Amino acid sequence: MSALAALSDNLVHSATVVLALAMVAHAAEWAFLRERRTAPDAATSRSGARRSAAESSGAALSAETDARGGDTVVAVLERPDAGRSGEGPGPAHAGPADTGPDHAHAGGGDGAAGAQSLRTAMFHRIGLALTILGTILLGGGVVSRGVAAERVPWSNLYEFAITGSLVIAVTYLVTLRRLRIGFLALPLVGFLLVVLGIAITVLYLPVSGLIPALQSYWLVIHVSAAVTATGVLTLGAVASVLQIVKARQERRGGGGYVAQLPPAATIERTAYRLNAFAFPVWTFALIAGAIWAAAAWGRYWGWDPKETWMFITWVCYAAYLHARSTAGWRSRASWIALVAYAALLFNLIGVNFLISGFHSYTGK
Amino acid sequence: MTQTQVRDETARNDAPPPLRPFELARWAWRQLTSMRTALLLLFLLALASIPGSIIPQRQVNPVAVADFVRANPGLSRWYERFELFDVFGSAWFAAIYLLLLVSLLGCVIPRAALHWRVVRSRPPRAPRHLDRLPEHRSWTTSGAPDDVLAAAAKELRGLRYRVDRSADSVAAERGYLREVGNLVFHVAIVVVLVGVAVGSLFGFRGTALVVVGNGFANTVTQYDGYQSGGLFRNNQLPPFALTVDDFRVRFETRGEQRGSVRAFNAALTYTERPGAPKQSYDLSVNHPLRVDGAQVHLIGHGYAPRFTVRDGNGDVAFSGPVPFLPQDGRFTSTGVVKVPDARPEQLSFQGFFLPTAVVDPQRGPVSAFPDALRPSVFLTAYRGDLGLDSGVPQSVYRLETRTLTQFRSAPGEPFRLALTPGERAALPDGAGSITFDGYARWVNLQVSRNPGEPVALVGAVLALGGLLLSLVVRRRRVWVRVTEDGGRTVVAVAGLDRAEPGLGSRGAGAAGAAADGADVRKAVGDGGADSGGTASDLAIEIDKLAAGLQARTAPVREEQE
Numbered sequence: 013m014s015a016l017a018a019l020s021d022n023l024v025h026s027a028t029v030v031l032a033l034a035m036v037a038h039a040a041e042w043a044f045l046r047e048r049r050t051a052p053d054a055a056t057s058r059s060g061a062r063r064s065a066a067e068s069s070g071a072a073l074s075a076e077t078d079a080r081g082g083d084t085v086v087a088v089l090e091r092p093d094a095g096r097s098g099e100g101p102g103p104a105h106a107g108p109a110d111t112g113p114d115h116a117h118a119g120g121g122d123g124a125a126g127a128q129s130l131r132t133a134m135f136h137r138i139g140l141a142l143t144i145l146g147t148i149l150l151g152g153g154v155v156s157r158g159v160a161a162e163r164v165p166w167s168n169l170y171e172f173a174i175t176g177s178l179v180i181a182v183t184y185l186v187t188l189r190r191l192r193i194g195f196l197a198l199p200l201v202g203f204l205l206v207v208l209g210i211a212i213t214v215l216y217l218p219v220s221g222l223i224p225a226l227q228s229y230w231l232v233i234h235v236s237a238a239v240t241a242t243g244v245l246t247l248g249a250v251a252s253v254l255q256i257v258k259a260r261q262e263r264r265g266g267g268g269y270v271a272q273l274p275p276a277a278t279i280e281r282t283a284y285r286l287n288a289f290a291f292p293v294w295t296f297a298l299i300a301g302a303i304w305a306a307a308a309w310g311r312y313w314g315w316d317p318k319e320t321w322m323f324i325t326w327v328c329y330a331a332y333l334h335a336r337s338t339a340g341w342r343s344r345a346s347w348i349a350l351v352a353y354a355a356l357l358f359n360l361i362g363v364n365f366l367i368s369g370f371h372s373y374t375g376k
Numbered sequence: 377m378t379q380t381q382v383r384d385e386t387a388r389n390d391a392p393p394p395l396r397p398f399e400l401a402r403w404a405w406r407q408l409t410s411m412r413t414a415l416l417l418l419f420l421l422a423l424a425s426i427p428g429s430i431i432p433q434r435q436v437n438p439v440a441v442a443d444f445v446r447a448n449p450g451l452s453r454w455y456e457r458f459e460l461f462d463v464f465g466s467a468w469f470a471a472i473y474l475l476l477l478v479s480l481l482g483c484v485i486p487r488a489a490l491h492w493r494v495v496r497s498r499p500p501r502a503p504r505h506l507d508r509l510p511e512h513r514s515w516t517t518s519g520a521p522d523d524v525l526a527a528a529a530k531e532l533r534g535l536r537y538r539v540d541r542s543a544d545s546v547a548a549e550r551g552y553l554r555e556v557g558n559l560v561f562h563v564a565i566v567v568v569l570v571g572v573a574v575g576s577l578f579g580f581r582g583t584a585l586v587v588v589g590n591g592f593a594n595t596v597t598q599y600d601g602y603q604s605g606g607l608f609r610n611n612q613l614p615p616f617a618l619t620v621d622d623f624r625v626r627f628e629t630r631g632e633q634r635g636s637v638r639a640f641n642a643a644l645t646y647t648e649r650p651g652a653p654k655q656s657y658d659l660s661v662n663h664p665l666r667v668d669g670a671q672v673h674l675i676g677h678g679y680a681p682r683f684t685v686r687d688g689n690g691d692v693a694f695s696g697p698v699p700f701l702p703q704d705g706r707f708t709s710t711g712v713v714k715v716p717d718a719r720p721e722q723l724s725f726q727g728f729f730l731p732t733a734v735v736d737p738q739r740g741p742v743s744a745f746p747d748a749l750r751p752s753v754f755l756t757a758y759r760g761d762l763g764l765d766s767g768v769p770q771s772v773y774r775l776e777t778r779t780l781t782q783f784r785s786a787p788g789e790p791f792r793l794a795l796t797p798g799e800r801a802a803l804p805d806g807a808g809s810i811t812f813d814g815y816a817r818w819v820n821l822q823v824s825r826n827p828g829e830p831v832a833l834v835g836a837v838l839a840l841g842g843l844l845l846s847l848v849v850r851r852r853r854v855w856v857r858v859t860e861d862g863g864r865t866v867v868a869v870a871g872l873d874r875a876e877p878g879l880g881s882r883g884a885g886a887a888g889a890a891a892d893g894a895d896v897r898k899a900v901g902d903g904g905a906d907s908g909g910t911a912s913d914l915a916i917e918i919d920k921l922a923a924g925l926q927a928r929t930a931p932v933r934e935e936q937e
């Protein structure tokens with residue numbers, strides 16, 4: 013094995029370890045959030061008036077924001093006068109959005125709660141820093157794998173898994189502020205760990221070349237689009253799960269971690285944006301795949317199991333987009349998104365291992 | 377289409393079906409073209425595709441279907457009845473996508489007409505209370521009302537709005553391309569389907585196995601497998617001919633993927649039509665030869681051991697390569713040699729060709745590597761009438777042994793031959809001999825033409841374009857109103873996003889769900905609940921507009937609200 017290939021393996025392993033640490037940090041963050049939920053009750057008995065005053069004015073929040081290093085903002089501050097405007101597009105709009113779980117809900121400006129929120133914010137930032145580090149390591153692993161193999165690093169399931177994880181992590185980090193998906197941190201990092209764990213232990217294959225049907229630049233285009241869409245759709249699916257859980261909590265009440273999530277409607281919109289972004293990318297992957305098939309096998313579509321499931325996934329996501337604009341179906345949209353994501357997963361796992369066809373490139 | 381319309385439509389759908397035939401038909405048509413039906417049909421389509429990926433399909437793998445039928449005769453009868461071996465060509469699958477197609481057209485055509493009217497009509501008038509819209513700004517200025525409105529119209533045009541000016545206000549709207557994109561997307565799906573239909577009606581596809589060194593002329597009789605569309609006539613086959621001069625293949629020799637094919641290509645000489653000059657081409661995977669509207673693909677390869685068979689009279693009864701079919705990744709290949717010209721009795725052989733033969737203690741001789749490193753053949757031999765003159769067609773790869781007598785070395789023990797290149801073995805009783813002369817390779821060529829391909833491609837690209845437009849563009853309305861207040865001009869600006877937030881927005885398209893110009897109160901209500909306090913880019917645009925207007929028309933002071 014070349015030094016580069018070994019380097020790649022080491023980088024992927026270290027990335028996994030670092031992400032495991034990131035998960036621990038995020039878990040700690042959630043644990044403290046939970047404590048904070050109960051803390052203000054105690055505070056109320058001591059200084060209820062002060063607390064509610066602080067909460068309603070939003071002052072507590074700005075204090076919290078400052079405490080967190082000023083990297084955030086306004087989310088809630090703005091709400092009281094969302095409809096007004098005097099302030100203009102200044103720092104409020106340009107500023108990065110909230111990155112953590114919606115800390116605002118817990119409120120609480122006094123001592124105990126303040127310290128809790130400091131700790132929560134600290135763990136969130138540690139988790140984020142570790143996620144960034146893990147992503148960089150993983151990126152190094154993927155790139156060195158590609159260089160070692162002298163081709164794109166996604167010709168077997170192991171490579172697909174590590175590249176897909178990289179895309180998920182990068183998408184998460186890039187859209188973190190724009191889409192305010194900090195609340196996804198814990199489940200997402202957990203998911204990445206599972207994928208990487210399976211990749212390392214079950215799917216691993218040493219570096220080798222490509223079978224001829226896979227030597228085409230349309231393949232590069234097709235698979236990169238598919239990997240990208242898969243990454244983003246994974247984020248969307250995680251959001252959909254949280255949306256369902258949160259909606260249930262909103263209906264039935266109850267506290268715990270779930271109470272800390274942003275409102276279900278907000279999560280739903282986030283999931284929609286992720287899915288709606290990924291859908292055209294998936295469509296493009298489908299088209300590029302057809303072009304590749306036409307070049308490799310002389311037919312652009314042959315209902316090979318892999319193609320069939322790619323089609324099923326596409327149709328399911330189309331149904332999801334429809335459901336969102338169909339009266340009476342919107343509330344079920346998250347479920348449909350999950351069905352669609354299940355089809356996508358089946359295409360990766362089920363089709364490669366249970367059904368074989370032209371595409372099965374498990375490398376075995 | 378706005379949410380409001382969708383909602384109305386469903387309300388209509390829920391009404392019980394009326395009884396008179398015409399109304400019943402109209403009711404059915406509405407049902408069919410409703411969003412809900414479209415949704416259900418999409419699900420049905422996804423669901424219907426699943427068996428096609430699990431049950432072996434004739435179109436994809438006829439051999440697997442035959443195996444399946446042999447293994448499960450009872451189940452197969454039911455599968456046959458429901459066309460489950462040909463899901464994607466079945467009547468019920470067609471019913472689903474045709475219904476979807478009708479639903480789609482019934483949905484898209486009226487929407488296109490509606491949108492055409494919307495595009496040609498004026499943007500809706502400003503609502504009375506601009507300050508109730510989710511984004512609004514207001515200030516006073518010393519500029520004349522008319523100047524302010526003129527400036528506003530100019531600014532808005534600069535921001536690519538369609539603008540309509542009235543006495544005291546300017547109404548502007550943009551983002552018509554969103555609906556256009558959506559319509560283009562749906563119509564493009566129809567175009568793709570038309571492409572598929574054209575391909576299956578006017579196309580053809582055939583496969584032919586050609587031993588290296590031999591030629592192929594493009595006529596139906598030369599194909600091993602051939603299918604063509606209902607409207608394709610066989611004399612339309614392009615009259616080219618080709619010879620396979622050479623074939624090279626390279627296998628991975630190291631690592632866990634040892635034995636995987638790494639590259640293969642075939643050197644061809646071809647003529648476009650009889651009498652045309654010879655041209656050469658290097659055929660490889662992903663690089664088909666295009667000739668006269670048809671494409672030639674290299675889709676497989678294998679070994680053809682060469683034999684010379686002498687009969688009982690000592691005459692050469694057969695000499696040449698015989699294609700054997702690979703059974704696994706290591707090219708363990710099986711095949712038969714039929715020698716109808718042998719006298720006094722016809723001879724035949726059946727067995728294996730192993731490119732790299734090793735003898736496994738348990739499984740006997742097997743191939744260890746796909747390349748021909750140590751080729752051998754292992755055969756058993758038969759004599760008797762091959763039945764080739766009986767008129768019943770026979771596979772060249774299978775021996776009908778019922779009428780044949782196997783050569784034996786001892787009672788109950790078949791006579792076995794194991795040969796390496798150049799070796800010759802005599803059959804018992806002076807029945808003849810066989811020489812393994814070496815091997816050639818063969819390639820499997822697929823020749824096809826699909827005139828629907830460009831149509832489908834254009835449809836797919838249009839669909840993608842339409843999709844992007846409809847997901848990225850946002851429909852947005854902006855109003856500017858001026859009122860006189862004691863010699864000063866009060867300027868009010870407000871904006872509203874319609875329908876979904878676009879992908880580019882960071883905030884909620886607050887008023888989205890229900891907002892129509894008139895329904896401001898509702899919109900504000902929704903917006904408040906929805907927006908989650910994010911900074912929308914509608915706000916940014918309104919600010920930009922306000923700043924631009926203020927710069928043009930001398931601001932006096934911010935209105936305190």
Ligand code: HEM
Nearest residue numbers: 330333337377409410411414479480483558561565843846
């Ligand atoms: C082959 C079947 C169909 C597919 C694959 C499909 C797919 C899609 C997709 C992906 C979208 C979202 C993207 C966009 O806004 O352009 C969409 C939107 C839409 N489709 Fe379809 N569609 C199909 C059939 C239909 C039918 C039959 C109808 C009419 C009943 C319909 C009505 C709509 C409407 C009204 C929207 C807009 C929803 C919105 O504004 O958010 N579609 N469709």
